[in-house]
Amino acid sequence: MAQAAQAIIGDSEFDRDTAVTPRAAGVYDAELSAGWTIFNAVNGGYLLAILGRALGEALPHPDPFSVSAHYLTASVPGPAVIRTQVVRAGRTLSTGEASLFQYAEDGTEIERIRVLATYGDLNALTDEVRTSARPPAIAPIEQCFGAEDGPAPLPGGSAITERLSIKLDPATVGWAVGAPSGKGEMRGWLGLADGRDADPLSMLLAVDAMPPTAFELGLKGWTPTIELTTHIRRRPAPGPLRVSITTRNLAGGFLEEDADVWDSADRLVAQSRQLARAPRV
CATH class of the missing domain: 2.40.160.210 (Acyl-CoA thioesterase, double hotdog domain)
Structure with a gap:
């Protein structure tokens, strides 16, 4: 079918x-x-x-x-x-x-x-767009940081980082050097390491592929997802995606993450919200 x-x-x-x-x-x-x-x-x-x-x-x-x-x-x-x-x-x-x-x-x-x-x-969607959303402010990709620029690998393993091309905005990498911002934000450029362009299926991965915002809140460890809802809005243009994830509320041991995914044509192509368990300190 x-x-x-x-x-x-x-x-x-x-x-x-x-x-x-x-x-x-x-x-x-x-x-x-x-x-x-x-x-x-x-x-x-x-x-x-x-x-x-x-x-x-x-x-x-x-x-x-x-x-x-x-x-x-x-x-x-x-x-x-x-x-x-x-x-x-x-x-x-x-x-x-x-x-x-x-x-x-x-x-x-x-x-x-x-x-x-x-x-x-x-492909059957209309071209009409009425939006107040704007692409996230992310430094040029050549000024951002990847896994190869960081310290030792995450404890417990992070094999997924070898399959992804992630370049994080300098404003959201304080956690990697022991100085988290406390803002609960993660922004960066994202693609698959083998160069495959994004499509609707891979954007289901993209909304949950960045390091968790809990790291910038000063927490370390696994942040397991409880529930994740994703909306795919457009078929993405070729090229790297820009992903912005924010957490506004951590309470009772749980936090939310809101993700926006933008393509190389400055279009909002995917959105998500998830509820996750905060790392146990």
Whole structure:
């Protein structure tokens, strides 16, 4: 049932590592790669992209418009199975559900993440834009800092940084040298390390690919996502993305992160909000 290029697996590592193989109607096998982990857990945006690919296969429309995910337990590298269900298939939009499962040592299935998503065709959108949003103020990419410019790797591992090209604005890297700003902001340029241009599927990764804002709040450690809702607004133009993430409120051990993603044509192409657990100090 899949349409468009979303279901076509290319030569990019991202495409290979988000591949799904049909097992039965609406059921897909996947292999969660260890290359997309941080603090030994599989990254939430990468998981969202895998589920997004499976839903793109199952639904009659090609592109994610709105994807809401609840992360139930931490995923680990290895085999997984995705079960999808078509909730409604309309003329311009379709809605589906998907859950990703892994297996315990005794063979018991463990549900890791559950998604409800609406898909459509981004190519069919009108060109009308009325907005007060503006691209974030980020230093030129040559003045920003990548993982190669930082100190020692994150404790617990950060394999995902080898698959991404992240250049952080100097104003948001104080955490890396022991001087966090306390502002709860993270801004920078983002792309895939192998040069693959962004598309609607990879933007599901982009909204959760930057270092957590908790680092600039002076907190260190894993910041697990509880819930993440992403809106894909446009098909991005070729070139690096600019990502701005802010946290305004950390309370009761939880924080929110609001992300805006802009393309090289200065268009707001994706937005998200997530609730995450603050690192335990």
